[in-house]
Amino acid sequence: MWDQRYSADEYIYGKDPNEFLANAASNLPKGKILCIAEGEGRNAVYLATHGYEVVAVDSSAVGLEKARKLAQERGVSIETIVADLAEFDIQPDSWDGIVSIFAHLPPATRKQLHTKVVNGLRPGGVLILEAYRPDQLKYKTGGPPNEEFMMTLQSLEEELSGLSFEYAAELDRDVVEGQFHTGKGAVVQLIGRKP
Numbered sequence: 684m685w686d687q688r689y690s691a692d693e694y695i696y697g698k699d700p701n702e703f704l705a706n707a708a709s710n711l712p713k714g715k716i717l718c719i720a721e722g723e724g725r726n727a728v729y730l731a732t733h734g735y736e737v738v739a740v741d742s743s744a745v746g747l748e749k750a751r752k753l754a755q756e757r758g759v760s761i762e763t764i765v766a767d768l769a770e771f772d773i774q775p776d777s778w779d780g781i782v783s784i785f786a787h788l789p790p791a792t793r794k795q796l797h798t799k800v801v802n803g804l805r806p807g808g809v810l811i812l813e814a815y816r817p818d819q820l821k822y823k824t825g826g827p828p829n830e831e832f833m834m835t836l837q838s839l840e841e842e843l844s845g846l847s848f849e850y851a852a853e854l855d856r857d858v859v860e861g862q863f864h865t866g867k868g869a870v871v872q873l874i875g876r877k878p
């Protein structure tokens with residue numbers, strides 16, 4: 684499905700970074716950043732233009748090809764890895780930051796991934812995450828069609844135990860990020876640091 688969605692020339696989530704990431708990025712320590720479910724690369728490329736060493740992972744080869752093209756357009760380089768996050772190995776204590784923007788996965792995969800995210804951060808490393816909450820179903824402005832793929836602050840507190848949340852909020856905001864995410868959105872946002 685994602686390869687097909689990404690096959691248009693247009694960047695379906697736009698070329699600009701996610702708004703929350705752009706506002707929160709200064710919390711990321713300089714160094715190696717892993718962007719999970721990164722799609723067409725808008726967030727990875729933004730971070731690379733700000734001096735980070737970025738690796739973008741996604742199961743869509745078509746999305747990541749566009750990510751590399753965007754990086755070239757902006758005069759930066761990023762590493763891309765085509766992988767299923769259900770199987771992707773995150774080496775413990777190896778990332779200064781991990782970025783997860785609208786990474787909606789089946790619950791079992793998500794929980795396992797979040798454990799790997801906590802382990803994968805170095806001490807002092809930071810996770811920046813934004814995702815739709817189940818309330819998003821009433822807005823019908825994007826995101827998965829099923830509640831169990833969405834996240835709440837409570838579910839994230841459990842799944843990401845081991846991180847200290849420096850900012851965490853559930854809010855409704857105008858999400859204007861390409862044709863598939865446009866309109867009022869119910870989101871959860873967090874900045875979590877590994878002590």
Ligand SMILES: C[S@@+](CC[C@H](N)C(=O)[O-])C[C@H]1O[C@@H](n2cnc3c(N)ncnc32)[C@H](O)[C@@H]1O
Nearest residue numbers: 685696720721722741742743766767768784785
């Ligand atoms: C809503 S898009 C978000 C893309 C990007 N984070 C952004 O904000 O522009 C969700 C992404 O998750 C990826 N994805 C879905 N299931 C995946 C899986 N099991 N492993 C890796 N990537 C996956 C899709 O290919 C898609 O690029």
